[in-house]
Amino acid sequence: xxxxxxxxxxxxxxxxxxxxxxxxxxxxxxxxxxxxxxxxxxxxxxxxxxxxxxxxxxxxxxxxxxxxxxxxxxxxxxxxxxxxxxxxxxxxxxxxxxxxxxxxxxxxxxxxxxxxxxxxxxxxxxxxxxxxxxxxxxxxxxxxxxxxxxxxxxxxxxxxxxxxxxxxxxxxxxxxxxxxxxxxxxxxxxxxxxxxxxxxxxxxxxxxxxxxxxxxxxxxxxxxxxxxxxxxxxxxxxxxxxxxxxxxxxxxxxxxxxxxxxxxxxxxxxxxxxxxxxxxxxxxxxxxxxxxxxx
Amino acid sequence: xxxxxxxxxxxxxxxxxxxxxxxxxxxxxxxxxxxxxxxxxxxxxxxxxxxxxxxxxxxxxxxxxxxxxxxxxxxxxxxxxxxxxxxxxxxxxxxxxxxxxxxxxxxxxxxxxxxxxxxxxxxxxxxxxxxxxxxxxxxxxxxxxxxxxxxxxxxxxxxxxxxxxxxxxxxxxxxxxxxxxxxxxxxxxxxxxxxxxxxxxxxxxxxxxxxxxxxxxxxxxxxxxxxxxxxxxxxxxxxxxxxxxxxxxxxxxxxxxxxxxxxxxxxxxxxxxxxxxxxxxxxxxxxxxxxxxxx
Numbered sequence: 001x002x003x004x005x006x007x008x009x010x011x012x013x014x015x016x017x018x019x020x021x022x023x024x025x026x027x028x029x030x031x032x033x034x035x036x037x038x039x040x041x042x043x044x045x046x047x048x049x050x051x052x053x054x055x056x057x058x059x060x061x062x063x064x065x066x067x068x069x070x071x072x073x074x075x076x077x078x079x080x081x082x083x084x085x086x087x088x089x090x091x092x093x094x095x096x097x098x099x100x101x102x103x104x105x106x107x108x109x110x111x112x113x114x115x116x117x118x119x120x121x122x123x124x125x126x127x128x129x130x131x132x133x134x135x136x137x138x139x140x141x142x143x144x145x146x147x148x149x150x151x152x153x154x155x156x157x158x159x160x161x162x163x164x165x166x167x168x169x170x171x172x173x174x175x176x177x178x179x180x181x182x183x184x185x186x187x188x189x190x191x192x193x194x195x196x197x198x199x200x201x202x203x204x205x206x207x208x209x210x211x212x213x214x215x216x217x218x219x220x221x222x223x224x225x226x227x228x229x230x231x232x233x234x235x236x237x238x239x240x241x242x243x244x245x246x247x248x249x250x251x252x253x254x255x256x257x258x259x260x261x262x263x264x265x266x267x268x269x270x271x272x273x274x275x276x277x278x279x280x281x282x283x284x285x286x287x288x289x290x291x292x293x294x295x
Numbered sequence: 296x297x298x299x300x301x302x303x304x305x306x307x308x309x310x311x312x313x314x315x316x317x318x319x320x321x322x323x324x325x326x327x328x329x330x331x332x333x334x335x336x337x338x339x340x341x342x343x344x345x346x347x348x349x350x351x352x353x354x355x356x357x358x359x360x361x362x363x364x365x366x367x368x369x370x371x372x373x374x375x376x377x378x379x380x381x382x383x384x385x386x387x388x389x390x391x392x393x394x395x396x397x398x399x400x401x402x403x404x405x406x407x408x409x410x411x412x413x414x415x416x417x418x419x420x421x422x423x424x425x426x427x428x429x430x431x432x433x434x435x436x437x438x439x440x441x442x443x444x445x446x447x448x449x450x451x452x453x454x455x456x457x458x459x460x461x462x463x464x465x466x467x468x469x470x471x472x473x474x475x476x477x478x479x480x481x482x483x484x485x486x487x488x489x490x491x492x493x494x495x496x497x498x499x500x501x502x503x504x505x506x507x508x509x510x511x512x513x514x515x516x517x518x519x520x521x522x523x524x525x526x527x528x529x530x531x532x533x534x535x536x537x538x539x540x541x542x543x544x545x546x547x548x549x550x551x552x553x554x555x556x557x558x559x560x561x562x563x564x565x566x567x568x569x570x571x572x573x574x575x576x577x578x579x580x581x582x583x584x585x586x587x588x589x590x
Contacts, residue, residue, distance in 0.1 A: 125509030214420030
């Protein structure tokens with residue numbers, strides 16, 4: 001049974017397109033409308049089964065929607081919310097998928113007068129190295145953590161409908177305060193990206209280190225090969241939390257370095273890290289095969 | 296056509312067992328003999344097709360071998376070389392698979408009198424999170440970089456036979472001076488391991504960060520879940536090179552941090568890292584699918 005009559009997805013790229021495919025494949029919406037800047041994206045999204053119909057006009061596209069998902073790049077979420085909010089019914093739910101939340105949630109809530117559509121910040125922890133509708137897949141959210149960031153202003157009913165949707169997508173809803181969200185993803189997503197990029201500097205092209213790079217190094221640096229534009233924007237939007245996460249990481253790394261240099265408690269530190277990693281993997285089964293690493 | 300009449304592998308675990316499987320599957324040795332401490336390992340190795348026959352006695356096992364591969368943990372390579380060298384013919388080749396080389400190569404060369412079997416240090420950049428013969432696979436070396444570390448004492452003919460073997464295994468031989476090897480693998484293997492372990496400290500169990508951890512974080516920290524014993528030993532054996540690699544990494548990370556904080560040249564740094572990563576991936580096609588990462 002559909003959870004929503006009409007869902008409109010603004011931005012049918014990797015995340016928006018995958019969401020449309022999953023909604024349609026699982027019968028969770030009676031109709032999925034797509035909004036894209038380029039008409040050819042609409043054609044591709046329809047061909048790939050991500051939407052029932054599409055439009056280049058956001059105001060028209062969100063008309064009559066029970067749920068509107070802003071799946072644009074992070075910097076466009078607030079401008080797009082400003083554009084579509086006047087066209088939403090008061091029972092509608094507005095959500096986004098941006099990987100930074102505090103500033104976006106504060107700004108969108110400031111836009112919406114009392115009685116306007118409810119805004120529930122969202123962030124599915126899913127993605128691939130691909131981008132755009134061509135990389136979209138109905139299975140993208142399978143077993144993924146899907147963060148929701150309601151505030152005291154968010155109607156509880158809207159949060160519960162979003163949680164039900166996330167579960168129906170096969171994902172795991174986790175609620176977090178927006179600022180807490182930004183600190184958390186700075187640590188587990190944005191920091192690992194910067195580490196991977198910095199790690200490339202220790203194996204400059206043409207050096208013996210680059211010649212020796214095997215699957216472990218390719219795995220450790222994989223995310224550094226992603227398109228820079230989106231990541232640079234995310235890092236700027238979440239700069240303070242990332243700088244703070246970098247500080248924590250630097251201290252952690254110094255503990256390992258000190259233990260290795262002095263020969264004191266080194267194995268115990270490694271074992272603590274190993275136990276934490278095993279607990280985390282148990283809690284969140286990672287899709288896909290294990291990568292090689294011991295060399 | 297076999298490249299060797301008899302190959303003896305001392306230590307039929309993940310690497311030794313995989314090597315035996317690959318030698319036999321590709322018909323590269325007329326006979327593969329395994330040496331293991333536990334008789335049940337010999338039975339399993341034979342059952343899995345890694346060896347033709349096995350023994351618990353190293354001196355007996357290496358008798359008549361044209362090639363002897365020491366695939367023991369790194370700390371046992373030198374003691375085992377001392378034990379088997381007197382039993383090798385002068386035309387035999389002795390090699391190992393340890394991921395640290397300078398100290399091992401120096402010590403084994405000091406053991407071997409002029410006219411003894413030739414020692415060629417080796418290090419296949421291949422592995423999985425598994426361990427032991429149960430995790431071995433004939434395909435482990437497919438397209439892997441296989442580092443060889445000859446010195447001025449190493450007969451050129453022995454190096455060339457090893458290179459031919461590596462190529463016949465489907466891997467890519469790369470020659471490096473032993474000290475250069477240790478610096479290189481400190482950067483592309485041992486440092487990424489320590490980074491992964493330290494990264495676990497930014498998402499302590501029970502915190503929002505741990506709750507938000509998705510496939511990107513699981514991928515970035517995967518190697519931290521490996522058995523500690525082998526890694527701790529490797530880190531101790533290559534401590535100085537690892538501490539030096541940590542210093543280089545810290546400087547690289549500081550450059551990204553400074554650029555993010557000041558807003559200067561941040562995108563350019565990320566783009567340089569991205570280009571280096573793409574060139575590396577082109578040079579070394581990684582087996583397996585790409586992992587998720589953008590969240």
